[in-house]
Amino acid sequence: MERNVITDYLDSYLEIGSFTDDSANGLQVENSGTVDRIGLAVDACHESITKAAQAGCNLLVVHHGLYWGRQELVLDHHYQRIRDLIIADMALYTAHIPLDAHPEIGHNRVIAEHLELVDAEPFALYHGRAIGVKGRFKRLFSRTEAASEVEKVIGCRQGFLTFGPDIISTAAIVAGSATDTALFRELKREGIDLFITGEPKHGAFHLAREFGLNIFYGGHYQTETFGMKALGEHLHKRFSIPVSFVDAPCIF
Amino acid sequence: MERNVITDYLDSYLEIGSFTDDSANGLQVENSGTVDRIGLAVDACHESITKAAQAGCNLLVVHHGLYWGRQELVLDHHYQRIRDLIIADMALYTAHIPLDAHPEIGHNRVIAEHLELVDAEPFALYHGRAIGVKGRFKRLFSRTEAASEVEKVIGCRQGFLTFGPDIISTAAIVAGSATDTALFRELKREGIDLFITGEPKHGAFHLAREFGLNIFYGGHYQTETFGMKALGEHLHKRFSIPVSFVDAPCIF
Amino acid sequence: MERNVITDYLDSYLEIGSFTDDSANGLQVENSGTVDRIGLAVDACHESITKAAQAGCNLLVVHHGLYWGRQELVLDHHYQRIRDLIIADMALYTAHIPLDAHPEIGHNRVIAEHLELVDAEPFALYHGRAIGVKGRFKRLFSRTEAASEVEKVIGCRQGFLTFGPDIISTAAIVAGSATDTALFRELKREGIDLFITGEPKHGAFHLAREFGLNIFYGGHYQTETFGMKALGEHLHKRFSIPVSFVDAPCIF
Amino acid sequence: MERNVITDYLDSYLEIGSFTDDSANGLQVENSGTVDRIGLAVDACHESITKAAQAGCNLLVVHHGLYWGRQELVLDHHYQRIRDLIIADMALYTAHIPLDAHPEIGHNRVIAEHLELVDAEPFALYHGRAIGVKGRFKRLFSRTEAASEVEKVIGCRQGFLTFGPDIISTAAIVAGSATDTALFRELKREGIDLFITGEPKHGAFHLAREFGLNIFYGGHYQTETFGMKALGEHLHKRFSIPVSFVDAPCIF
Amino acid sequence: MERNVITDYLDSYLEIGSFTDDSANGLQVENSGTVDRIGLAVDACHESITKAAQAGCNLLVVHHGLYWGRQELVLDHHYQRIRDLIIADMALYTAHIPLDAHPEIGHNRVIAEHLELVDAEPFALYHGRAIGVKGRFKRLFSRTEAASEVEKVIGCRQGFLTFGPDIISTAAIVAGSATDTALFRELKREGIDLFITGEPKHGAFHLAREFGLNIFYGGHYQTETFGMKALGEHLHKRFSIPVSFVDAPCIF
Amino acid sequence: MERNVITDYLDSYLEIGSFTDDSANGLQVENSGTVDRIGLAVDACHESITKAAQAGCNLLVVHHGLYWGRQELVLDHHYQRIRDLIIADMALYTAHIPLDAHPEIGHNRVIAEHLELVDAEPFALYHGRAIGVKGRFKRLFSRTEAASEVEKVIGCRQGFLTFGPDIISTAAIVAGSATDTALFRELKREGIDLFITGEPKHGAFHLAREFGLNIFYGGHYQTETFGMKALGEHLHKRFSIPVSFVDAPCIF
Known part of the structure; x- marks a missing residue:
């Protein structure tokens, strides 16, 4: 289905624009526009992105995204993450304080x-x-x-x-x-x-x-896995679209 | 040749870190690390990126890059530009006031x-x-x-x-x-x-x-084409690498 | 008539204090207090001031005034503009975003x-x-x-x-x-x-x-001539006072 | 004599640009360019300006000028002071911390x-x-x-x-x-x-x-009269130009 | 009686949190929690603190407190004042613009x-x-x-x-x-x-x-003695607690 | 011995004023002026202060002090810490980045x-x-x-x-x-x-x-215990004054 239908719904359901937050909540990286499966993960780390791509997701919704109010060049880990999002044609959506x-x-x-x-x-x-x-x-x-x-x-x-x-x-x-x-x-x-x-x-x-x-x-x-899983279930019910919780645990 | 050899030289030759400038001068987008041909353009617009990719460049050096001190998400024209840089495996280097x-x-x-x-x-x-x-x-x-x-x-x-x-x-x-x-x-x-x-x-x-x-x-x-062309010639002489001036004129 | 009657009306009609604007909207330069003719111009340039003075205006209303939020000393072009406003006993009123x-x-x-x-x-x-x-x-x-x-x-x-x-x-x-x-x-x-x-x-x-x-x-x-002319007509109707649109075109 | 000869000398003698100061030190209001007599006063108040004009000064040097780092419109007391400086064709020069x-x-x-x-x-x-x-x-x-x-x-x-x-x-x-x-x-x-x-x-x-x-x-x-008087004597010796100390005492 | 009963009342009666003020209004220094007598003074100077302690106060309410929005170390006069508040087990409460x-x-x-x-x-x-x-x-x-x-x-x-x-x-x-x-x-x-x-x-x-x-x-x-005395009478009526106006006059 | 002799030496030996640091390095809380024993601790927590007082210290040198560039009122844990420093007549000195x-x-x-x-x-x-x-x-x-x-x-x-x-x-x-x-x-x-x-x-x-x-x-x-212990030994050698490392471990 169309990506904007889902992300417009998320913007509204999560009141995404109404919080004071360093995180740039909402869509952070576009894809070509279609979504067949939604991945949900805590961090927009390389492991989450790789696993979500392998699971066939074209939209990854995370709690910790790539942008926190400062300029970020497409270098080092940012390059690897954005490169693999683009190659997998997978969009990235972030909800921090709203979640x-x-x-x-x-x-x-x-x-x-x-x-x-x-x-x-x-x-x-x-x-x-x-x-x-x-x-x-x-x-x-x-x-x-x-x-x-x-x-x-x-x-x-x-x-x-x-x-x-x-x-x-x-x-x-x-x-x-x-x-x-x-x-x-x-x-x-x-x-x-x-x-x-x-x-x-x-x-x-x-x-x-x-x-x-x-x-x-x-x-x-x-x-912080609890909200991601609950949001996944909510989106699945709302849009009858497949969702995957992408587990990329951190020992800390 | 190795991209870092060229960009380290540019950092030093253009005294890239020594100017007060809104532009984030230096490397803005990585590629996988090798450069066979250098493109030089005034603007990091989509036209420049497309033409440079067609000419076989893996490094594009511009006067007006993609980052000017503020957070920029990978959306709209930024998405199109970064997507095509990444798909062409082409790095982007910027020199504004230093040039x-x-x-x-x-x-x-x-x-x-x-x-x-x-x-x-x-x-x-x-x-x-x-x-x-x-x-x-x-x-x-x-x-x-x-x-x-x-x-x-x-x-x-x-x-x-x-x-x-x-x-x-x-x-x-x-x-x-x-x-x-x-x-x-x-x-x-x-x-x-x-x-x-x-x-x-x-x-x-x-x-x-x-x-x-x-x-x-x-x-x-x-x-602003003058410095780009002169820098191209300089890099060609210095590294014996092919260079292309990428013309994407603006009527203003 | 009394200058304050007109400028108080402008403050209210244009909701002059209600906009976020670099421009210091409202009265920027006083005169001795009486207005017989109102000039309207796009820019508070020397040409507008001179022409308005020649037309007998004692109040000049502009879109681009002299003050944009920073300290401006009475030097160079500011000196010439303010000097000629004062010598002509002509007040200056500015409405930027409100117009x-x-x-x-x-x-x-x-x-x-x-x-x-x-x-x-x-x-x-x-x-x-x-x-x-x-x-x-x-x-x-x-x-x-x-x-x-x-x-x-x-x-x-x-x-x-x-x-x-x-x-x-x-x-x-x-x-x-x-x-x-x-x-x-x-x-x-x-x-x-x-x-x-x-x-x-x-x-x-x-x-x-x-x-x-x-x-x-x-x-x-x-x-930006359209609003100035329309405001002139409005003031003329409202106060039955002579108004002049002062044309000082800029080729850009 | 030419105003710029005197004010350039003051800029240099008082190292006018080398201090951190809210006061906008240096020339604050121009005149038409000639100076026959220099007035020196503590404050750029209306009384100082009036007395200096009566004494025939075309340059008034003060400790407390009209500009302290913020935008000041030409209204109220600022209007009266600037108007009378311009009508008297008298420039205003300020030296605060430098003095x-x-x-x-x-x-x-x-x-x-x-x-x-x-x-x-x-x-x-x-x-x-x-x-x-x-x-x-x-x-x-x-x-x-x-x-x-x-x-x-x-x-x-x-x-x-x-x-x-x-x-x-x-x-x-x-x-x-x-x-x-x-x-x-x-x-x-x-x-x-x-x-x-x-x-x-x-x-x-x-x-x-x-x-x-x-x-x-x-x-x-x-x-703060001491430095003004001493500077007056210094300018008199240096340029053989008449100087007047303009007394406008404040009871506080 | 309990200090928090009085200071919570003051917070509410003086709308202490509703003003833009450099002063850190409200409780600035705690004591061990009990108040038998309230002192009221204009300044939180050493003289006020000493006199209030001698009068047996355990809460001193002032117009000019110790904190004005900047970091203040416990040095020099701040050390002497805070030391003597603590030794007297006397809390300090400030109301500036609210008063x-x-x-x-x-x-x-x-x-x-x-x-x-x-x-x-x-x-x-x-x-x-x-x-x-x-x-x-x-x-x-x-x-x-x-x-x-x-x-x-x-x-x-x-x-x-x-x-x-x-x-x-x-x-x-x-x-x-x-x-x-x-x-x-x-x-x-x-x-x-x-x-x-x-x-x-x-x-x-x-x-x-x-x-x-x-x-x-x-x-x-x-x-600024008027509000302090009136607040003292008000607190005395409200809480039936002894109050003292602490006079530490300043010749300026 | 006199506290200022020790703290002046620390200011110089640690180049205390030469670092960009949120921490207010140097003396943060005074005492009455004499020092017989120096305590060294990582944190200016209540446990460190209590143990140092029990050990007879009149000067406590810490890595994490009480002031980090913001206004801190004498409330809650700050009240308890400052109160016990003052009652023990113990000064507090902080060295963060310098250490x-x-x-x-x-x-x-x-x-x-x-x-x-x-x-x-x-x-x-x-x-x-x-x-x-x-x-x-x-x-x-x-x-x-x-x-x-x-x-x-x-x-x-x-x-x-x-x-x-x-x-x-x-x-x-x-x-x-x-x-x-x-x-x-x-x-x-x-x-x-x-x-x-x-x-x-x-x-x-x-x-x-x-x-x-x-x-x-x-x-x-x-x-962060290493520098505190080493500084303690250094001060002991330099001033022949008793020193104590005050251990207040944190499980994190």
């Missing part, structure tokens, strides 16, 4: 559903828009139990900081990498017993300790 | 030689570097004669403002488009009888009149 | 009326405000016929790029100088058969070709 | 000479250039005596903060208004017993107290 | 009430918010009488510029330091017979003269 | 010595200054052996990317966190077989793979 924040298929919303959080609502303001989700577990957990539950859902545990309460009722989720002081202040003020994010950071350790927070690190890559 | 200012093969220097100006020396500061050339004709001309001489050399006359002296002894050259007030002030202060540039501008007309200047417009495109 | 965009007496709206375009509506966003007009001709034209029609209305043809369709139904107008990629993208997406603007630019030629557009260049100066 | 810092006729250097400071040397870095002067009195003073000495020389006392030592040996001078923390830190570190400046500021009071400084306020206007 | 603009306990509103101005309304836009107050005296005064009235209310006269009308009906108030051209233009346009502000400035003298304004200077410190 | 780049006691230089690299020289430009070190191992290693050697020296292995050559001759070191594209380009161009840095990043994984690099991650904290 963190999406109320249906956003990473955090989908993880909250898997965790069966109740009273889930928006959390973590970024330029005036909530990009995370907070809620309550269906029952009280000990801290150790809660971490096991989360690890089971996310499928990965890269670290667990235990500077907060022993009994866990409330949780908040921001997939990927989330360490700024304003967020930690919000976690404290809102009484979040367990914060779930992706990538551990040196800068977070002592901050978490001094704010008295429990933080579960489920991996930058792993926490 | 205006070059003391041997710069546009202005070469035009000055064709006009047989004497006592030619740098002129027209841009971020502290002279990018133009000034000098004296070998004899006095009437204004009409001088314009005919210049038209003969450049091969184009897009306009001629005659608000300056009737008798022409001195001339200054800045190829392309040059209209700012500081330049006009410099022309006046230095007593330049005839200023030669490329592209007419609405904003220049009354300014030239109020400063009392003669300005000959030889065409943006036409005045 | 491109005006729904009654804007350049583009007035040209559209002369061309008898139907379904005329705003076009060409600039910082969120439409500054141009688009519509349909009353009948289909061949491309050559359409250009003749437009030339007849505008009174000038500085270039005609014919990279678009042969049969012309729709047209869009942005007076002055309009070449940016976003505009060309909008022209393509909206299916505009003929784009009418003022000043040719080197940078537009290959872009127009690669986007497949027809572009008629009616001259920067000529296309 | 604070000048090693021969700078305000601070001249005040230091009147105070007969010994071992006078540059002090108070501003963007890497010293703009003040420091030195030692020829003998020890009590704090009260020192203030009397300074008041006698400057002719004005607008305030005297006595938070520093009782016995005064060293002094530093920065004419005009000087209150920033870095300067107070420098005064403390260099062991300056008495700091002499012009204009009292609310923000300086508690800062001076907490840094433990003595500060004598001689008036913004009064302390 | 100029407040419609009940703002400096200007309270001064207007003391002067018994009628038809008092907002005046003096700063980033789109009115920060001053204007109104009419209950009867006509001669200029001399009006100044005496104002001096009686404010308790201080640091200067009086008499370049405006002799008979005073209307007045406007902006406490502290207010000298910019836009304000003077507003005073003229609105026909304010007497402007009341705090701190004299060299830059205001000739401007006031050329705009034809009467300006009464009541002292930067003195004019 | 990466130092040619004697810099992290990278000291690690290179422990690894017995030969021909060690500066590497990794940051704002024109080399902050890393590169060299050759004394013999060839297999990749596995090399990693074991490095792990033995650094005492930590947080990750090992093996996308480069199997046989290791050359190595480069940048302690802490180092992932930008320009650095990876430099590693490739200089033929570095093994890159040693501290903190793993999601963004580095695919980049390392596509550039074909081996990267050993020794931990952000662990790699």
